[in-house]
Amino acid sequence: MKIVIIGLSITSSWGNGHATTYRSLVKALTSLGHSVLFLEFNTPFYAANRDLPHPSFCELGVYDSFKSLQSDFSSNVQNADLVIVGSYVHDGIQVGEWVQRLAQGVVAFYDIDTPVTLARLKSGNCDYLSPALIPKYDLYLSFSGGPILDELEDKWKSPNAKPLYCSVDIDMYYPLSLEKKWLMGYMGTYSPDRQPPLDKLLIKPAETLPASKFVVAGPKFPSEVDFPANVETIEHLPPHRHCEFYNSQRFTLNLTRSDMIAAGYSPSVRLFEAAACGTPVISDTWNGLDSFFTPNQEILLVEDTEDILVYLQDLLPEEAVKIGKNARKKILKHHTSQIRASELVLYTKEIINR
Template structure:
């Protein structure tokens, strides 16, 4: 099939987790024989930090404005399926354009579902509106569990399905590199994640000056008091993620508040670290046991003391068990199979509706 995707970014992983998610999913989807066109809004903050300007698995094009999106009207109209992602600039207008011109099936891919639902409730969501949701044939969600029921019953989605993030296991795998850190965290700064990062990484670092820590990711404010044994890495491109995880005895997972409240919202960092067989220490949220089972595949911690106790463990078997679970259920190949099946179902259902409407079955 031909799939057109309008997403936040494919070309740049700077300050967002969308790019790595789309890269893993769409490369595996294209490997199944499908054609993919990715349309990205050309914005300066990504243009200045492009680490995949020319992907080999799909056609990547840019549009400068909503007016410029009109140049792609025919491509959108001819596609078998069109996907709009969350946080797309002027996403409400983009979604309305797609729903007006797409002749194939349409879907929304929300990589930020709990944040989106919270913003919709506050009426301050600038990339999706309540009115658009019923117009998408399928609402693919980064969150499973109760969020899917809410999307259908409260927001009118005809069909809500979980489409978790995934990992490209050809890129994320155990590497023979020296271990440099005892505990690391990889993620962009977020105000609602910072208290957990303080509690589960910075405080253990203060209590254990004999251990080594690292925090990688952009946009952290200057006022943070980093202990001397915490190394700061401003930006780590995806090509270096696997090496970073493999150089860590443990990786920390920290979840945004809205996603903790919604539950069933695994971060891509969980899958990446697990694919590298790096043991993970995570905060708690409903549904985490459906992704990785504690304590055999992941360690859950609420306090600095629990983190310090975990760091004294020999946990190689936990990392190996997590890797096995991710290879089984959360590889990009598995996720692409799921996307293909869901889209084909929707395309076939749409074809039946159109045929019935034309009177051929009468």
């Protein structure tokens, strides 16, 4: 198939999880024999922080305005078998209307932020998707599964709402025999709703265990966030260093945005990446998590500081290693980028055949 994706960014992973998601999916689509053109708006912040300016696995188009998108790429959109518009795309409503008018193939919306999008739609504050656009997309691809898919079809009138969860490029995420520099680490962009659980589940344990080393990697943390001396901070880690990062921890912490917790069935790309490396994951809890990983066998779930201290201090090393290995097996069976690309192709072919 000829596929066009208009997404937030594939060239810069700074401050967003979209880039790694698109990279793994597009690379897998290309390996399956499809041709992909990825189009992204020339956002100044991402333009200044591009860690993959020239992806080798797809054609790239960077546009400066909606007008230039139309003038430069209309024929590509018109002739594609599948056109995907992603969440948080600049002028996304205009872009969606244009794609729906022009494209002759299947038109899909890929929502990497489904609970946030629906909350914005309800408040009338969504600038990349409107209620009127949803029924006109042939396919609504959602980062969240479970009941939210029924809501998309029943309330918002999507003709086809399907899960397309994040995935892992297993060429980039795998176990390594490295020194465990940190007892536990966390990777994620700062957000106000995730800071209280980070305080509770990493900063307080670090204060309780001053002889142990911890790490937090992610941009946009304000200066008023007070990390203990035994917590190393890294502003940004490019994706090619993620594997080493996860493999250098005895445990990794997964924290979920409040909107995603409320919706449930919303695994993060960092959760899958860490599991693919065989690093034991300690996570907050949300509905549907047990449909991705079996608690106590493939993942460790906590609610407060005392819970996490029990695992950090008392869990036998061989038990932790076993949990990490079990989680990696689950990733390889259900959540690789190859599997996700095949799911997307299947969804598209069902619509074409129908």
